Amino acid sequence: MKPNIDLFGAEKRVGRIYLENGGIVVAFRYDPQLITLVRSIPGRRWINEEKVWTVPSEQASYVINTFEGQGFAISEEVLKLKSDGHLLTKKKHLTVSQLNYKIKSILGRELPQSFWIVGELSGFDRNKHKAHIFFELVEKKEGADRPESQATAVIWQGTKDNIFGKVKNASTPFELKDGIQCMFKVSVDLYVQSGKISLVVRDIDPIYTLGLMAKRREEILDELKKKGVIHKNKEIEFPLVPLNIGLITSYQSDAYHDFIDGLKKSNYGFKVLLFDSHMQGKNMEKDILDGLTLFGDRDDVDLIVVARGGGSKVDLSWVDTMQIALKAANCKKKIISAIGHYQDRCILDEITHFEKTPTAAADSISNKVAEFLEYNTYNIEKIFDVAIGLIEKESIRLSETSIGIKRVVNTDIARENEKLSGKLTSLDILNRNLLKSAGETLKTKRDKLNLNTVHFIRLKSASLENIKTRITIEKLDVLVAGKRASVIEVEKRLIKRSNRFLESEGKRLNSLEKQVKNLDPINVLKKGYARVTDREGRIVGSVKDVAIGSEYFTNFHDGYFISKVKEKGESK
């Protein structure tokens, strides 16, 4: 029997099989595939000195079956051994292992040493923490649940770090997980013992997966655009005073602390409702959805913040889903996305208010509150300035008015004086003293009036000055946010008191005028009053000035009489 020609058409013999010292010698140049084959022959030995394999002659049939078609030159003697009846059976057959080895060698020849293959990961998650990761690479028709085809694959411990490292350090890091499409460099191996074919993963090309993810993101964004909701959340106005915050993050994570510390720094009374959520892995999507649903409907939430770890590189494709995109876009509350990552942005960033880090999110919220306070403080300052301006104006008006009052009063009194002087000349000499004293009284009244007017002006001005001071204090108070609640009350009372004073002063002026008129002595004496004078003509105004035994004049409007005091007493 002639050796077959090599399957690939290579005419060249890859080795020789011949008989020597009663044993079969298998000689070939180094080839791992052939070594695998020769090792499957029972009783084979490696003769290191001669760099050949020897096989007992009983295995002639086995040897020929194994190496037939591999391009070996097989000697006639060996072929004869087979035909000489060293065969256990007449029929040509293979053992299972021979079959597996054969398949293995065919695979080795038919397929390149390694090649790129794309497929979806399946059964990866449950094994990814094991030393060697066994999983399935599946091919599905779009939208189908069941795979059209699948192959078992393995990532050996030795290549694991390299594969995971590449994924982690990709421009946009992602995570190897069930459901994602990957492009792996693999070689195909068949395990003789189990007869199973497996893809041994040698390398990965993350760009393929990233490309698909980016494409999916684009598709989702396009869909949102079509629905007209892509900017819906972004366009929600920032709440005026966002003090109540719904925070979706992982409790006690860096993001949590960064955000909370950021808010604390502001010293405002924020109320944070925390939704403790996974911020990586397969629970991330569900948690964020639940958080958005919960906070979206709560009245005690002004604003929602989704925050995650201080810039660590992890997979965000978990949240790049249509469900999250729609939920966020249609959320009633403004959402701040502070997912903290590097280059590419995820869908949440695109459709909500984006902040680079949780700290930045906290700052922008605090600033919003500060803005409100500042704006109102600015308004208050303006109110104070205008108010003080008005008070100053009023002060000037008041002092002008009071000068007027003073002038009027003085004129009135001067007129009365003149009238009195006129009377003086025409009246009886006896009445001279009376008139003189009336003049004196008038003078006193005038002085008193002047004094009162001055006093009034001073008081009113002081009151205005007081208001001004109070308002200034109030202004400082607001600016430094101290507590002086009663100040305004006091100031209000001061104004009221001043007004009352002004009124009563007016009344007094009127009554003084009347009094001045009543002072005309004729009018007084005609009413039945009498005037008591001593012998020197001095008016006796008090019983205290009366001495028992002395004589006094009692003057009427038409005459007088002299009386001597016998007794005196005080009126009750």
Place this chain on the structure above:
Amino acid sequence: MSDEIKYSDAMKRIEEILNEIEGEKVDIDDLSVCVKEAVGLIKSCKKKIEETSMEVKNVVEELEKSESESEQKQ
């Protein structure tokens, strides 16, 4: 959100007062009342914002309730 309405009301009222005073529509006797009102408003806003200490509350325990509610809605 009820607080929110008060804040915007406060802001509106403060602006109103400012306009009244600037337009000299306010009698001098009412001036301090207006100023007092404005001060009161901003003080109460400030108080609410600045004098309340920060609170953090974990609401995950409320999730189940809200889930059943949202299911009912759907």
